[in-house]
Amino acid sequence: MGAVNAAGALLGAPPPLPGDPPAGSDIRGGHAIVTTGLTKRFRGGQVAVDAVGLAVPRGSVYGFLGPNGSGKTTTIRMLLGLVAPTSGEWSLLGEAMPAGLARSLPRVGAVVEGPAFYPYLSGEANLRRFDAADPAADGRTVRRRVGEALERVGLAAAAGKRYRAYSLGMRQRLAIAAALLAPRDLLVLDEPTNGLDPQGTREVRTLIKEIAAEDTTVFVSSHLLAEVEQMCTHVGVMRSGRLVAQGPLADLRADGGGPRLRVETADAAEAAALLEAAGLTGVSAAVHPDGIGEVTADLGDAVPERLCALLVTEGVRVRGFGVVRPSLEDVFVGLTGEGFDVGA
Template sequence: MTAVIETHGLTKRYRGGRLAVDRLDLTVPEGSVFGFLGPNGSGKTTTIRMLMGLIEPTAGTARVLGGTIPGAERSVLPRVGALIEGPALYGYLSGRDNLTRYDRADPTADPRTRRTRVAAALDRVGLTPAADRAAKTYSLGMKQRLGLAAALLQPRGLLVLDEPTNGLDPQGMREIRALVRELAADGTTVFLSSHLLDEIEQVCTHTAVMARGRLLVQGPVAELAAGTRGRLTVVTPDPGDAARLLTELGVAGVSVGDDGRVTAEPPGADTDLADLNAALVRGGVRVRGFGVEKASLEDAFVALTGEGFDVAG
């Protein structure tokens, strides 16, 4: 499979010796929706800046759409749409005029089709009704939409999105996710970072997880989750008794969630789940649900990084 982004030993060390990215070997397959995950300070944003030619690496190489970065920005970047760390907008201009100015700054843009392309980009992100309002009156979610529209003014081989659903309401998040899937179906490779693990799981085909500047794992989302053990889950109106009995039976990692569900590490192959269930019932626990739930991407992330759910940065 052709790689749209490929790095080898990519490294960034800032003045003072701080190592932000450490020998990164990353491969983003063509046609994928690639989720980039990592805790605060993991090096995600620094990596994206290097890939877009905004900062130079200390060592290593990066290729984007077949061109070496830094060096091939003039030929590569016109084929890349990017929304990084929020859009930079002229607040006194309307949404439509902002896009027009972005398009005029693109030497590859055809001025004869500018009006049509701007209108189509606004419509695609649902901003047509607000197109002639000043951008300074836009909500954070609307500004995100306008930044995404700017990235879609022309057909792109690669779309790089940093927190694309930031500030959006649930309906807006669903619309942007649907748009990402549509773009991927049309052949655009989408590379996105997000602090929403369920977003990565719902939208992405592939993912990479970073921590402390180093790549921990990369590959298809389904394989990453499948490689992590699920959790034993008990649904009962007697969570305290269930947790106590499971602990007495030697089950590890027993905890009671805010929703009252009792979870634990799955027992080993020498323990029959049916026997555990029967022991709970004999102990007076009213069991309404019992089994091992499939591991989620969040489970895999926590297992890899040892860190919690806040993975912005």
């Protein structure tokens, strides 16, 4: 890792992205992960990660979002010391890397592309073997710690069940349990819901929220917008190796525009005229082949209930009425002009 300059205060980054700490501030103390200009080039000149500057607040659930092949896993491998960056600086839990790996990694739990378990051993026996491979683990407390980890992920009742009989959701929860055999300040999960059915996805999502509620910072990568939107407080968006957006989820949504009013009615022209007369901006109307129209407008500070009462009082036949707020997909398309995987 000689190519990485891990000394210094991790300052002097390129122009900050939204959500970056103020320039010149001590960003390590309040952040679980910080990177400055983190870059990885492979042989042949391929740039997998291009000058990424992450700032992951302590106590957050940070969604590291991007399509497959955008550089998420390579970034995670660099953070954990599994791959040497070509250039750049980074810190974990306030420790400058790579010099601080020995001090910080015992406080970090990670599931990167899933650990390998023995199919014919039980979940409990697998965790015991996993724990035995950790030189820092205390063998005198292994029974208690394994039991607590299984309880924490909801697998205590299945502790004696063979791994090969576990569902995909149970296997992913066991992997997370393996990462929690010791107290962790930071949990790094690479695509934790990848390949899971809806039930398994809900199980893992609920578990991540519970872990975060115990003051553990969770850094979770995903290519699914819907999943990140449901469980994360902060988001970083990767595209082709670059970080194109970063910040609190609520702030990114606000950057995508304010709430929009949507009215479904057979009297689209009349509804649009009334909303414009009421002072709403951005009013547009479209009529579908079946004669039912959709009218949308920027809600601004208007009260939706009063607008609905106005339309009804003026004889507009309202079939549907609601307020639509910008989704993470809307924000992403606005930032990049490209589509994204939103499925689960």
